[in-house]
Amino acid sequence: MTTLRDRAAIIGIGQTAFSKQSGITEHRAACEAIRAAIDDAGLAPKDIDGFVRYDIESNTELALIYSLGIPHLRFFAGVTSGGGAVCGTLVLAAMAIATGQARNVVCFRARNRGKRSISTPGKFGGGRPWERQPQQVADFYQYHTPFGLITPAQEMALIYHRHMHEYGTTTEHFGQVAVAQRTHAERNPNAVMRQPITLSDHQSSRWIAEPLRMLDCCLETDGACAVVVTSRERARDAQHTPAYILAGAQAEGPIHIQLSDYFTHRNEETGGRSVAKQIYEMAEVSPRDINAAMFYDHFSPAVLTSLEDYGFCKPGESGPFVAAGNIQWPHGRLPVNTHGGSLSEAFIHGFNHILEGVRQIRGTSTCQVENAELVLVTSSNTDPTGAVLLRR
């Protein structure tokens, strides 16, 4: 059977600086990150013939090819959602390459969401989209926003509170994720937040939406990240070690977090479990073969549910798994978010996790896992979701 296994590889990565206020537009940020990725791949703009973006991305392919001087695109697509789209971009790029629809595909995310970032009018013009909720609610949010359920933190708090109730997970477990990732960020010059934090700092940080505290929440960042994906064959000539996409998959259902269905299917097949099954079968590997994981972490307990759904521990055992130091670089069984993740490096809607996955494969992370050969990168473990396995 033909699959996506090993059909494509990431040969270029690029990014802007990450900050709370870049002073540049999302368009310029996207252009800078993409140009850097093209350079890193040893290619020129004319070599790019495909683009994949998040469907909520403000930068259209059209605007980007005009700015970058890319003459012809043959393939372009947007993946549904925000944080759920991260790895789906790579899946689509690999599909396009495997079927000959494109040769070299750029995937990217640009986002001005720092507190003082440059905002432009429109739903996705910067700042916080939820602040621009209409007063007359005609879509599915009408079952939520009239009750004051507004932000992602509040939505996810409902899910994680239920996890605590069912499994005895504690907010200290959340804090151990935040502290571990901060220790990783301390070594990463790209990270926005590098000052050390303790579990006590976490426990005394202010409530945002109980059981989530401020230090459980991702940063709000200005910045952009991009990669160039090409075929396995062309990747052999790349100037940097290619990160081969050994496997990749997406899933949607049944945790419809925006449709009043919070956590009610946790004991059944979640999107994350569906993706895990798909990629492990495609790659013919198991969780024990994986050297590091970049889990989407809009909130620290997202790492806990991801550890469970991707099979690194049993359902309900992620809290003790983290408390035992298993996600801590360098000695943990599975170093997680070795760049600091969305909690401490930057929140580029998860795309910076792909770049860190590639750095682990290249051997250039500031928290390098020795002999990293297989790295898992995931999209937001809600709905929709996705993941890729990158190999050296």
Place this chain on the structure above:
Amino acid sequence: MSQKSETPVPVPNFDNAGFWEGCRNHELRIQRCCACSALRHHPRPLCPACNSSDYDWHKVSGRGTLYTFTIVHGPTLAAFAAHAPYNVAVVQLDEGPYLVTNIVEYNGTPLRIGLPVEVVFNDVDATISLPKFRPVKPMSGSAATLKD
């Protein structure tokens, strides 16, 4: 609410009007499939169990259980910020479906997952009432019945 005009309000549509009409009449009516009798919430045009588009609005007991909740401190929409900290809850109805709501009239009773609750209606304006839930008065008067 001093900022009532800014509070988001639902705009009923062809698929969900029966739900909001029920609320307006202070009855909790949940969409029910006429072909297979499955209840569903949120309202939608097809039954996800059998795909029939034939449905009615079934008056349920209004009783349920607190499934999960958060206490919101902020940031949040300006219309709600003045009321923070406030709760947002998911209630599972005795009949099965889940609703996002708020727990009201719980004066000092610590909110706990598993708390038995019953529906009450909050008239927002001339056409919209929101279903909210309050603790069911314990039959025995024992605080233990409020714990899960």
